[in-house]
Amino acid sequence: MTHVERADILLVDRDPVLGRGTMTFLTERDYAVEWVDSGEKAFNWLDSRLFDVLVTELNLQRASGMRLMAVAKERNPDVCVVLIAERPDIELATEAMRQGAYDFQTKPLNLGKLEAVIQRGIDHQRLVLAQHELRRRLDERYGLGNLVGQSRQMVKVYNTVRQVAPTAASVLIQGEPGTGKDLVAQAIHNNSPRRDEPFVKFDCASMPPKLQEIELFGHCAEPSSASRHAWQGCVELADKGTLFLDEVWALPEALQTQLLRVLTEGYYERPGDGQRIGADVRIVAATTRPLQAMVEAGMFSAQVYRALSTVVVAVPALRERREDIPLLVDHIAQWACRPMGVSFPGITRNGIDLLLRYDWPGNVRELKNIVEGMVAMARGSRVLDAGDVPEHIRRDTAPEADEIRIPTGVTMGHIERIAIEQTLKTCGYNKEACAKTLGIGLRTLYRKLRQYDIR
16 A cells, blocks of 8 residues: 555546546545546556555446456555446446445546545555554564565465464474574564563584583582582573574484473473472474484484474575565665664665575575675665675676576566566667567557566
């Protein structure tokens, strides 16, 4: 939805007198109105921008008001649509309302009624926008705000997090290094009833086994020691909260046995005094290695694996969800600009295209480092471009002279734009030759150039 304070209206009416009259009436009431007299022009406008309101004749030459409504709703699901017919048609009006129209009117229009319908639609959009803003703030507060992406794979991750977070189930998070498994673990904690209790992270691969035991389960000094002070381990520190075991595959066999007691019996024994201590803690574990294969190879306890993997969350590699890269770039850059007191001015299509074509072996962590470096060099003074992308990425993603490289995981619209841009360049920016090569009409090419803002 576009801004609602000054709503954008697309008016489609073949009658120049009625069209201008309706446009004047709405403009005088502070609406921004684009009036067109054909369905083809309306489709072009819908391709180029979002509208809050669509007022259209039902029967148009070479087009249908119902089809226009469908396209408008693809662009903006909350769009307010008013369909206009030459004569009353109850059956058609019922079908229009069933498909999402706000109102069905006949000519001559009752302009007062039209304005009331439009205002009702705008009020609804304002309410939806407020609900989205509330949900965004809740996500920032309770942990989903840092999980960025709208790909099918990430939507699956979101849904799993929301379903499992309110439960007491243990969770195993699997994924390559740098995919954001720690963010998923934090999101599970932040959306759980334990959100106000500690979230303690323990990296199982970061220290020797003997130190792991002390760090994880604590330690009590020997009886002969001058002090009997007990060292609290991560399990105790996470009491009533969540313990995140990163790289759980590296946990030694002896510690796996102690962890199994925590998972299945709710207690552990503290090294140094053998005292049995209750453990009210939720375990969330993560691994970059295939834990099930390690179980089959006898390298990890099958019992611990079963206890940990009550729910399994697979975090996709960045190359498997390339359509999320533009969102991630914007999110990372916005945060990187904040300490400098500047706003992120954006990045060009050429810059994004380079980032889309790279395979990202370091996943989101690598992307974060790259984008933060680009922002630091530009310092918010200009729009980022392909020249700001590090040289090794430009080198690794450069296509051959006669090759059009299409990244996986992008929309058909993005693929079409790449094909038009590359063909136009190959044809020396001769639009007639480009249209002929692509097998489309010159008029269609010009419409596509406007649609994708190709200059």
